[in-house]
Amino acid sequence: MTKKQIMLDFGGLVLEAELFDTAIAKRFEAHLPYTVSLTQWGEELYGSVGIDLGEENPVPDIPAGGIAYSRRGNYVCIFFGQTPAWPVEHIGRIAGDQWERLVENPGLDAVTIR
Structure with missing residues (x-):
């Protein structure tokens, strides 16, 4: 199983x-x-993300550091705590415990994913 490495750039983080x-x-x-x-x-x-990516296997729980896609709203969701309001597609994860930096940097209002 090959996993694609990506970067989440919050501008300074x-x-x-x-x-x-x-x-x-x-x-x-x-x-x-x-x-x-x-x-x-x-x-x-x-x-x-402005694109309907469909639906495959939505789940009700995503761990901290999880990255998900929600067809409802075509949202990318980045978790650093509680689980989603509704089932979502678990599509990835932030490496290691780097997600904890999201807690330390409140007020993030944009991300570039590449």
Whole structure:
């Protein structure tokens, strides 16, 4: 299983991540790079990628550091705590414990994913 390495660039804060070997993750990868305006909801950052990537296997729980896609809103979701409000596609994860830096840097409002 080959995993695609990506970067999440929040402007001054860059995190390494990987995409899983799933159909939705491959569709997500095919449209890289993305620049996304973010909204924070609880311990989740999310924003629209502007493309419907479909639905494969939505799950109700995503661990901290998880990266997900939600067909509802065409959102990319980046988790640093609680699970999503509704089931989402788990498409990747932030490397190691780098996700903890999201907690240390409140107010992030945009990300470039490449």
